[in-house]
Amino acid sequence: MARLPRASWLRTALAERIVRRALSGLELRVRLGTTETLGLGGPVLDVHEPKAFFRRIGAGGLIGFGESYMAGEWSATDLVGVLTVLADRAASLIPAPLQKLRALWARKQPAAQRNTPEGSRENIRHHYDLSNDLFALFLDETLSYSSALFRGFPADRSLLAAAQHRKIDRLLDEARVGPGTRLLEIGTGWGELAVRAAGRGARVHTVTLSQEQRQLAVERIRDAGFEDRVTVELLDYRRVVGEYDAVVSVEMIEAVGAEFWPEYFMILDRLLAPDGRIALQAITMPHERMLASKNTFTWIQKYVFPGGLLPSSEAIEQITTERTALRVRGREGFGPHYAETLRLWRERFEEQAPEVGALGFDQTFRRLWTFYLAYSEAGFRSGYLDVQQLLLTKETSR
Template sequence: MRFLPRLLRKFIRNGHLRLYDADGELREFGSGVDGPVVTVRLHDKALDWKLALNPELVAAEAYMDGTLTFEDGSDVHGLVELFSVNRSGLASAGSQKLLRRVWRGLKRWQQANPLGVAARHARHHYDLSEKFYRLFLDEGLNYSCAYFRDPQTDTLEQAQAAKLMHVAAKLRLEPGMRVAEIGSGWGSLAIQLARLGAEVTAINVSPEQIRVARRRVKQAGVADRVTFFERDYRELTGRFDRVVSVGMMEHVGVNHFDGYFGKVHDLLEPNGFAMIHAIGRMSPPGTTGPFIRKYIFPGGYVPALSEVFASLERVGLWACDAEILRLHYYWTIRHWRQRFAANREAARAIYDERFCRMWEFYLSAVELGFLNGSNMVFQLLLSRERDAVPVIRDYIVDDERSLLAPSKPARRRRSG
């Protein structure tokens, strides 16, 4: 083994890695402090150069294929955590600097999501079995960041219900308002908004999600106030009092930000406003990691706030409010990962062992990206007119409390 040890000696400073190579020789790296202790065994000699060249992708694939295994009680979450707490060291390694320059050069090509291609990319992930997603999501099938008032005591169901109320309070709905939802998931937000009296037009490019969502709105008794269309956001027309998009902008791609926000602009009534909820990064613009790009979210990208606000400037939308949720998604995904682990055998019965290992790696990687990396979630209120959103944001808290106590209806004002 010649190549991999050179890389590991450079970047593993925190924690400790015990590595058995394909010949059975033990090699050790790291200080043993400020991180996990992980024991790994490699079963393929070619992993020496493959891991050294592209560790983020190859480590995942080797685990998926069984050529990388764990011993002494270690597991994939510990390995991903070890990478996570040494992230800065890995990024500074010479071979990785070169690889990232290549990725940046290919960024716009990798995130090309024209009509048709965007739908195919989304279906890759969202057209999986409803039964599978029910193994780890909350009862409402909310597959986006929850809102934890107390991460120690809130259940996942409570935190997801709180997220829906938080979004609804920001929208400041009045009965009969027309709402466009871009990226409707399995329908929980549409159901919530319809229960508050809105007329919801919801679009999605996943036929499986739409099938489930239509069934759920019927069961909830609001099918007369919610209409689902299998449609790309670029194909939606009309004018609406509110536009809401939760967990969809990550699939737009940097090439298409102006088109996305331009569509939001065009859909809004002059005195209407939009609420955009998406994953972002606090660091400068980057690229999508190779594992996530290849196996989980092809065409996806987590934007830097500088990219988001630059696009808003170009399309002429007011950014009326911004809230940054820093650890809420970490707490959310921790629940998902733990539930997935508890239901792993059921997941394997639906798909197979390799699929389960892929999802274990994915859930650990994104969870730790919100704990040790630069990821966070932003919620923006956007409008065409300066005063479409109340100028004092206290209304959000006031309306949220009123929504949580229906016997005390919220005061409604169109502007502040």
Template sequence: MKSNQLTISELNRNRRTAGFIDRLIKNVLLSLFENIEHGELTIVDGDAVYQFGKRSAAFDCHARITVLDSRFWGDIGLGGTIGAGEAYMQNLWECDDLTDLVRILVRNRDVLDRMDSGLSRLTRPVNKLIHLLRRNSRDGSRKNIAAHYDLGNDMFSLFLDETMMYSCGIFESPTATLKQASEAKLDRICQKLELGPDDHVVEIGTGWGGFAIHAARHYGCRVTTTTISRAQYDYASERVKAAGLEDRITLLLQDYRDLEGTYDKLVSIEMIEAVGPNFMDTYFEKCSSLLKPDGAMLLQAITIADQRYEEAKRSVDFIQKYIFPGGFIPSVTAMSDSITRRTDLRLFHLEDIGPHYATTLGRWREQFFHNIEQVRALGYPESFIRMWEFYLCYTEGGFAERAIGTVHMLLTKPANRSASIIPKLERPVAETPRAARRLHSV
């Protein structure tokens, strides 16, 4: 009995200590949020309401956080943005517009940086070690890719369009559908490469077969495409067979480093993010070796600002920890330097289509919650649903604020003399209406 009483006493003392730490961290964070100048943030914690910043005509963003559990403060104070995401997954807080919240924090970059560099520095070494253990070797890449893309084809089909393109679309009008945006992006890629019936294209990163099918069906070229995701390989195989394109498309379940042969053109759509900085040279060297002397490649890549690249290499974010293990976003300069250092490829054309990604992500989120009961029926728990919501809003806000971008890099070999006509990029669509971006009840 005495032992049990001691245990209960210790638990109560631990709770009081944890509560004291949470209150201490809360005061530090509230003081930090006083520095918000752009946009308006409201925090409701019990009967207390805290207001920071101010909306303006130039930046009319507002977010309202409701604290549901006092552990919220400690998680953010000790974990920064990763801690915020983890607390959201645990339902410790709610927000009426997560995307606007991300935009406000990105717009007030100093506040965000200080939030991620204060006490959260204590947890950085652990997160960094976990990330380093997810190195993109051949075996590591297979495990990292499986951790995300083998979540279930049925789940991805509930928020992607019929093309199953899991990458930035191009919205040529505000009323364009997701499918139209995906097809416009695919056409843009094919047109930049001037694909035709005489071309044999190699694609690094099959996805669910969207590019290969589109290019073979509409441009008549042959496509050899590779993936290391068994789930994607099986799904793409069925799609190719159903499309009657088995004579034009060859599917491989193979690491890009093991590809052989030479091709007229090469395409890689948002696959380089799974390569990592340590293997970037290897990746571009392999791409160059796969092309004929007059070949060309089109790379679609998510990018981070050059000025933040080195810091990003030293840190780990929510996406890397929970969504894309082993993932890393390169910068344009980092890729250009690698290309110059290890290949004879030349940059022919560069285009940033990043503004379209905010719209793409917003549409994905709308579709995801439109089909939320089907997601639940597949067995995904509420913590996963909240994680996915945080991921989609986190990235949507980042693209909306241009903290991250998406580029098309058209690269050519020395003997290439193409008179390629670069299609004019349509103006980005208007922002998704705020009302449509409000979070759905989960």
């Protein structure tokens, strides 16, 4: 990561001019080296190597901004605070004329990251097959890797497991999961939702593309005494067959990709029994920002979630209405709860830095993950991102 990318002097100079102008109007204190300060005051962003910082942004835009942090060329004592200010102004950081020319200067998503059945397997492995031991270092004992639902703020780490169960139970309640329910879960994770559903007497079919997650989920389900009620398959959602009384999926739609959203909902429609219910938990972004960025290659896609894209509420409504008999019957947003969840994960991850290193992950990886967790937290704190639980049922007239 220390090697600087190639960038023309013109592109670098233009990037520096745009970035300086943007930073000067933000409630930040940006220290460029030891000789210059920009901004209106606020959280401090220390740029230790200004030339490298601007060159990376010139070469890669916002990808370069994240890479510059990974390389240690800038830092912030209050990283979330800095990123929250930036997230709050995400739509206006780049001048309007350049926004209109986005298709000319922004990098396109690589074809290799398309979420075809083969591409999805590789995209999921990139993130979820890193190491079960790594995730166990910063998640709570439920191994739930999605937003919790707290009773109040600030959240306490000792209450995180209970807040995760509260989230899971609300989804299961919405889907009316109980004794004898035929439940499909798309995206097994490490099996906590399947265990909780089986504990209600449901018969669970849960599918995942992560070999690492499946292996540990099977062990956890067996240890809980529910292996006779839960089947865990290494299977793409497009290959699921059967009919189910309920479908539950937690933060999996983000890995589907806009190209495949219609197929995803059409498959849910096909799999759901006539009187069935679907409970989804999804991270969402504003519709206009989703449209503007859906074809752009981002830092998150390059380093964290290949092929990932957050839907908007409008996109979900439009696709389900036009392509399926499914209708959104309930919606509850709780973005601030995700900000707190991410804070607890990030603090724990930072505390466990020596253990992360002992697993074989170097300093660049640790800076990458610190930035990813802080960047995500900032998105929710600014209101740029939301997380919602959605209830869908079939329209009876069709």
